[in-house]
Amino acid sequence: MKRIYLILLTTFSITYSYAQSPRSFNSQLESVTVYSLGAELNHKARVSLPAGTSEIILNNMANAIDESSIQVGVPSSVTILSTSFSRDFLKNENKSPAYIKVEDSLQIVKRELNKVQNKRIVEENLLVLLDKNQAIGGVNTGVNVTELMKVADYYKSKQLELRNNIFSLKEAEDIQQKKIARMQQQLQELSHDKTGTTGQIVLQVMATEASTADFNISYLSPNAAWIAFYDLRAENTSSPLKIVYKANVTQSTGLDWKKVKLSLSTGNPSQNGTAPLLSAWFLQFGDPQYAYINKKQAYQNRIQTMETRAPMNDEKVLAEAVIARPLQGQIAGVAMTQNENMLNASFDIEIPYDIASNSKPHSVTLKEFSQPANFKYYSVPKVDGDAFLMAEITNYDKLNLLPGEANIIFENSYVGKSFINPNATTDTLNLSMGRDKKITIKREKIAEQTGVKFIGSSKKQTFTYEIRLRNGKKEAVNLLLKDQYPVSTDKDMEVELLAADGAAINKETGVLTWKLSLKAGATETIRISYSVKYPKDKNILNLQ
Incomplete structure (x- = not known):
């Protein structure tokens, strides 16, 4: 009997531990590695655990997570039984403070508009009533001239008052409608701000004893990216070319990255890493016209490829500078360490960094190179009458450049924008430095x-x-x-x-x-x- 009692007690204890309410803890984002597509976020959370099995909810995670990438580091006394991801539905609203502020103002303006519309309707109804009751006296009874003048003056002044009021109220309505339109546009812009739209990681854990432990959590989120862009600076054609390597970082993970350790990697963890295999190649007869079309398409593709090469070969190509758009949030002179491995390169920013979850580009300066360059001018006057300054650089593969736009600053003046394509198959990289009107x-x-x-x-x-x-x-x-x-x-x-x-x-x-x-x-x-x-x-x- 005692044995049966112990078994029932043990069963009850296990069932009770699972039936307990999940224990919820906030996490702190500490570091982020941003890839060309996606980012790895690393959090830390201090968790109080009871002995036995329990369910833990870790808050303040990104709003989208690749569940297969979730890694949780725990002490040896804790065992992770399962992990899962869910959106945080406990919050009634997942809106940024700026969005809520504009939304509240919009409701106030809409109420004011409703009041103005109600006043206008009352005035219009009163005018209709006035128009319907203009008959004076009875059928067989006339009125004298004095009374007629008094009634006429009343109708005239009252109609004028009502019509002026209606006109003023319509003007007020128009003003309120324009305010509403502007606020709705602002809300549309702020809707891209995903701050507050967060997720949760739910853990089933088992602890050998009650304790407080630090959990280290990492995962991949698709809602972040970075692209390279550059500043190309040359004081004159006899000085070295300065290449300022920069990055535009965007993220909409739902978390504002505040004072995080930031790294940028040229890798792409979402890319398929499986090596390709060849299968048997079986020939068969088919429509010769289809083969002709394929050959024609291949020829056209070859022509297009030739037209996008650097303009120093024999294909008649022209690199053209255009006006650049301003960038947001630019920070220059950031300390950075570059690390390389066999597959990609990473840039570790050595100061804590802030990037808002608003899908807008934030500029980070990564590195500056001073590269010897051979400057020459290039022109195809049949197509364009200007001369373009070109900078030829060698040994550029050690710079780990990525394809990207470049702002051109020559002789301390901004002259336009170019494009760097480091994926050339030649030993020399040709960079367009823009037009020179002095030639x-x-x-x-x-x-x-x-x-x-x-x-x-x-x-x-x-x-x-x-x-x-x-x-x-x-x-x-x-x-x-x-x-x-x-x-x-x-x-x-x-x-x-x-x-x-x-x-x-x-x-x-x-x-x-x-x-x-x-x-x-x-x-x-x-x-x-x-x-x-x-x-x-x-x-x-x-x-x-």
Whole structure:
């Protein structure tokens, strides 16, 4: 009997421990590692545990978590039986303080609008009533002139009063409606602020004894990211190129990151890490037209790829600077340690950092490099009459650059924006430093040396262009100049290059390249001339 009693008591104790209300504890966010997509958040929580099995709720977690990534570090006396994630539904409202403030103001304005509308309706009803009761005297009874004038004056003043009141009330309504529209726009903007929309991690734990323990919790959240961007600074073409490596960090995890230790990693933990395998490649007959379409698409893709390369090769490409938009929250000169491993690089920011959960970019300066560079100018006057300053750098792979936009500051002036693509397959990285208006280039057709001749059943068109260059700078510059002549795609077309003024000629693409050295204040003229012969009964649409 005693044994049965002990078994029942033990069963009751276990059941009672599970039936207890979950014990809830707040966690503190201590450090964050932000990846190109997603972030690892690390929390600490002090938890009071009873002996035996219990359910623990850890609050102030991100609003979205990859549950498979949850890791909980506990003392040896504690065993984690299970983990799960849930949204915090105990809060009635998951809105930021700024959102609640605007929302309350919106309700006040809506009440005021309702009052104004009610006043207008009363005035309009009174005006209708006044209009319906304008009859004076009975059917057979008239009124004297004095009484008629009194009634007329009353109706006139009362109608004027009512109509003026209605007009004023409509104006007041319009003002309130505009206030409401502005507040609704503000609420729409603030709705991106996910502060307060948090999650919970629920743990089933077993402790050998009652104790207070520190839990270390880490997990991955998809609601954060960072992208690289740069400042390219050069005082002149004889000084090194300064590359300021920066990051735009965004997050909407529901938690404001306050005084956290921040790291940025070039890795992506959400990317599939499984190595690919090859299966058997079986050939089969099919529609030849489909194969032709695929080849055509592949050719078009190849052309597009050629057009996005750096503009120092023979493809006629142009890197163009555009005006940059201002960035928010920029902090310069942040101390940072760069760590590298076989798969990625990380930047550890050495001061605590604040980033709000509002999906807006926050700028962090990571590192500054001073890189030797070979500066030269590049121009394709057939497409654009400006000269672009290019910086060539070598050994750039050690910089761990990522693709990103770059602000260009040359000679202490902001000149525009460019793009850095470090995924080039060449040993040299070409960076566009923007336009230089002090180098003037003009390309014109020479009319007297351009014309058409008829030779039997053929006609021959000759084109001559003159390119005039002037270096208005105080120092000599090197200029890579490109132009082109057409390439025949039909045996009935005969293209002849008549003059190229010493250009390097690519006969496959028709690209002409000059490597020029222009002294300060110097001018130079280059002429190109070519002819195209083809049957006179045909036309070439894109000949110029």
